[in-house]
Amino acid sequence: MDELWEDGRAIDRALREAVREALLRHKKLGESIVIWKDGKVVWVPPEEIEVADLDADDQGSEVVPEESG
Numbered sequence: 001m002d003e004l005w006e007d008g009r010a011i012d013r014a015l016r017e018a019v020r021e022a023l024l025r026h027k028k029l030g031e032s033i034v035i036w037k038d039g040k041v042v043w044v045p046p047e048e049i050e051v052a053d054l055d056a057d058d059q060g061s062e063v064v065p066e067e068s069g
Contacts, residue, residue, distance in 0.1 A: 013054075016054065017054060020051055020052070020054060023049055023051045024051050026046060026049060027046050027049045027051065029046075030046045031046060032044060032045050032046060033046075033049060
């Protein structure tokens, strides 16, 4: 267990997977999500939710909604 905390990569990957699954679920069910952006609370409609591949996440990219406009 100590090795997981010291390295942290397995924990980071598990968190990214959980976020990705939540985003996919919201998108599939047609539910908006709420994010914090530029110091403000922003509602993101399901059609604007972008879900990155887990392999891309391993390279350091984040799972974030796409920019609208």
